[in-house]
Amino acid sequence: MLKFDEALFLKLVEEEGLAFRGQIEAIVDGLAKRGYSNLFLIGAGGTIAMMYPYEYILKSSSSIEVHAEIAAEFMVMNHRRFSKDSVCIFTSVSGTTQETVAAAAYCKERGATTIALVAEPNTPLAEIVDHCITTGYEKHSFDTFFMLLYMVIFRFMHHNNEFPEYEQFTKEVALLPRAILDAVQAFDSQAEAFAIRHKDTGYHMMVGAGNLWGNTYSYAMCILEEMQWIHAKSIHAAEFFHGTLELVVEDTSVILLKGEDETRPLIERVERFAEKITKQLTVIDTKDFAMPGISETFRKHFAVSINWAVLSRISVYLEQERNHPLTLRRYYRQMEY
Amino acid sequence: MLKFDEALFLKLVEEEGLAFRGQIEAIVDGLAKRGYSNLFLIGAGGTIAMMYPYEYILKSSSSIEVHAEIAAEFMVMNHRRFSKDSVCIFTSVSGTTQETVAAAAYCKERGATTIALVAEPNTPLAEIVDHCITTGYEKHSFDTFFMLLYMVIFRFMHHNNEFPEYEQFTKEVALLPRAILDAVQAFDSQAEAFAIRHKDTGYHMMVGAGNLWGNTYSYAMCILEEMQWIHAKSIHAAEFFHGTLELVVEDTSVILLKGEDETRPLIERVERFAEKITKQLTVIDTKDFAMPGISETFRKHFAVSINWAVLSRISVYLEQERNHPLTLRRYYRQMEY
Incomplete structure (x- = not known):
């Protein structure tokens, strides 16, 4: 196929992507154990759009309170449901998207927990958040992010006693x-x-x-x-x-x-x-x-x-x-x- | 001004609109006293768009949980934050907007409280909801709805101890x-x-x-x-x-x-x-x-x-x-x- 390296795709998305399962579960398990008030999915352009499916999935399948917010607006609006007990999730391919980095800093300064999926290591977003999954490659990063976000979101639901099928689901994420x-x-x-x-x-x-x-x-x-x-x-x-x-x-x-x-x-x-x-x-x-x-x-x-x-x-x-x-x-x- | 009857505008929006203050406060006061879990602002096209300002105002000024949802999607998605303890607010000029009427029926059947602002009396939406403010005239109905929604939303905030300025605010709504x-x-x-x-x-x-x-x-x-x-x-x-x-x-x-x-x-x-x-x-x-x-x-x-x-x-x-x-x-x- 034009501009599609199948072997590379499978290597990056399948092998390397799935390798993050343990890291993701460790992060989410720790947060679920400690407790949190709600999830904030924050991004700009393609990365806020990427959060909308997971906001929809949570709204329609979970009682976990969720908010998908545009980074630049979120920082000025003083969102009253946001607090130090919120868990804030970000993605960025480059790790440098201006508003996303600023929003992560904003959340962290206010004591909330921050998690990011970033393709490029050693970038501002990767370094600022509490927990970073660094995928390592810009290629196919949206496909990888989507796959990892399934694990993140459904793991939260699993801990909320709303998704007993988590183990089977994750096996299928691998497919x-x-x-x-x-x-x-x-x-x-x-x-x-x-x-x-x-x-x-x-x-x-x-x-x-x-x-x-x-x-x-x-x-x-x-x-x-x-x-x-x-x-x-x-x-x-x-x-x-x-x-x-x-x-x-x-x-x-x-x-x-x-x-x-x-x-x-x-x-x-x-x-x-x-x-x-x-x-x-x-x-x-x-x-x-x-x-x-x-x-x-x-x-x-x-x-x-x-x-x-x-x-x-x-x-x-x-x-x-x-x-x-x-x-x-x-x-x-x-x-x- | 072209197609603008100033006297009629003032009569409908100022005199008649404000006349609903007592009715609005009675409704909201009753609900606040009884308790509710969250607010759902539901509409389609112009009437969901009309709710977005109030969703923003609540998010940025209140800890009340609020969701603005598109009527047709809301009815199929099984929104997990929605329950019999939700208060659902609708507007419709004609009182016949298909999805809005259906969504109000959906909410009512599930035991939630329903409130509507409707211009045309004796219409399906007016008749289906628990509490209807019937403004009576199609002309300038959006201007009237906006004004009444200020009173509804800020009254909820007032009861949530977040808006001590309610009395002054309402005096200004009159201006x-x-x-x-x-x-x-x-x-x-x-x-x-x-x-x-x-x-x-x-x-x-x-x-x-x-x-x-x-x-x-x-x-x-x-x-x-x-x-x-x-x-x-x-x-x-x-x-x-x-x-x-x-x-x-x-x-x-x-x-x-x-x-x-x-x-x-x-x-x-x-x-x-x-x-x-x-x-x-x-x-x-x-x-x-x-x-x-x-x-x-x-x-x-x-x-x-x-x-x-x-x-x-x-x-x-x-x-x-x-x-x-x-x-x-x-x-x-x-x-x-």
């Missing part, structure tokens, strides 16, 4: 890298076809819900807008009928992200509408992927990873077809503001 | 209709100038934060997209630098909503960036409005109302300049999906 690889191989030609078809498309609507809302938001903003300079609007499936639908016409590109959680009927409703109106409907459905070895009951959770990985295939083909490097920026980290 | 009228009069010519300048603009970025994020989201989706069929992306000021900024060029319309809460520096950062890049920057700043009689410390809260009211002036001029009625729909309530 996830292969399931992802299967899925991207299966989707690859569709990703290329999408990029060819839409290389000159100037605007996309991306619609998602539930635990895929974060991916919907992130792909529109951080990939299409930031990395390809294509206008894109992310719309929650439950909100689609309260405004944005009026803009759909025969040639509007509408991309639906279908997952397998409780919100699937909300996306199906948008699908029924969109297929009547536009000829440019793309449906990306995790049900199309086999996920070998994954239990039926856990598929909905792993859909987050699978969805993100297949979307990422579209990115590399858009880059190629549009001759627009994913790393090109007009402004970000190019100027002061 | 808000006049402050709004002043603001819309002051802004009216700017609203018209905006509509003339942008009658053919096909895309706007709207940026806001803190207690103005709801208005940002709502104006982009429910007014520009739904009622004017103009593409618009709402972007949180703290997220602007993680993607959408890359699309700003010399002729990109960027609309900044500046309020007066703790997040103002986030918007100012976007402003510093945008004024270097685009010639089509519009800044709508509540600090430009006098708000006679409003205390300095309360201005930040009332900025939500003021901002929404002045934005609404843009709507009527867009309608006129673009010869596109605000009521025109291609699809909403025109077809089944």
Whole structure:
């Protein structure tokens, strides 16, 4: 596959990623034993979007109080549910994202517990937090982070007596890298076809819900807008009928992200509408992927990873077809503001 | 002013709106006395957006647990913090918004307490909830709802021993209709100038934060997209630098909503960036409005109302300049999906 080193992927995500299981459990077990009031999942751009699935999963499966907050806003708003008894979780590939580092420092100064997943070792975020999982490689770091966050979040739920299946679940986390690889191989030609078809498309609507809302938001903003300079609007499936639908016409590109959680009927409703109106409907459905070895009951959770990985295939083909490097920026980290 | 009956506005918002103070306090006082676990603010489209300011205000000023949830998603997700001890608050102008009515029924069936603000009497939402404030008139109902929600939310905070200034605050709520009228009069010519300048603009970025994020989201989706069929992306000021900024060029319309809460520096950062890049920057700043009689410390809260009211002036001029009625729909309530 274009720009995808399968052996490296399996090495980084499967072998090295899973190696952190013991470290993660030691951290979470210690916190659960000591007690905490709530979880704060904090990030900016792609890394707050990455937290939204876990916020949704906790809200719908756990009585643990959780808040996903945008780092820069969190630092000024004086969040009244935040205290020294909060556990604050961050991720950053580079370990240098300005607001994330500042937010971690803010939380630590106020006595809260801070945990980070960071790809690059010896970076500001890695050094500032109480507990850091340093994955070591920038490549495939989002796939690795997603996998590690499953372990973090479900371990908290396990200690809250809400997830007796933790042991089985973690065994299946170990199967996830292969399931992802299967899925991207299966989707690859569709990703290329999408990029060819839409290389000159100037605007996309991306619609998602539930635990895929974060991916919907992130792909529109951080990939299409930031990395390809294509206008894109992310719309929650439950909100689609309260405004944005009026803009759909025969040639509007509408991309639906279908997952397998409780919100699937909300996306199906948008699908029924969109297929009547536009000829440019793309449906990306995790049900199309086999996920070998994954239990039926856990598929909905792993859909987050699978969805993100297949979307990422579209990115590399858009880059190629549009001759627009994913790393090109007009402004970000190019100027002061 | 075009399509603005000042006498009617003052009658509906000032006289009749304030008349509900006693009823609101009786409801909230009763619930506070009985006890509750948390507040759920539930809506769809414009009415979930209307709840976001109050969610922000509670998060930043109160230890009361609050959740703003999209109605259709809330009903399928099995929100684990929701219980019979929750207080659920809804608004609907028509009293018929499908998902909102269904969500109120869902909450009531599960034993939670339901409160609604509804404009139209004898409608499904009005009849289903435990406590309904029926304002009686569709005209200016958003302005009225905002005003009544201040009383509801701050009364809860007052009972939580977090808002000893409640009496003074409520006196100032009574001054808000006049402050709004002043603001819309002051802004009216700017609203018209905006509509003339942008009658053919096909895309706007709207940026806001803190207690103005709801208005940002709502104006982009429910007014520009739904009622004017103009593409618009709402972007949180703290997220602007993680993607959408890359699309700003010399002729990109960027609309900044500046309020007066703790997040103002986030918007100012976007402003510093945008004024270097685009010639089509519009800044709508509540600090430009006098708000006679409003205390300095309360201005930040009332900025939500003021901002929404002045934005609404843009709507009527867009309608006129673009010869596109605000009521025109291609699809909403025109077809089944």
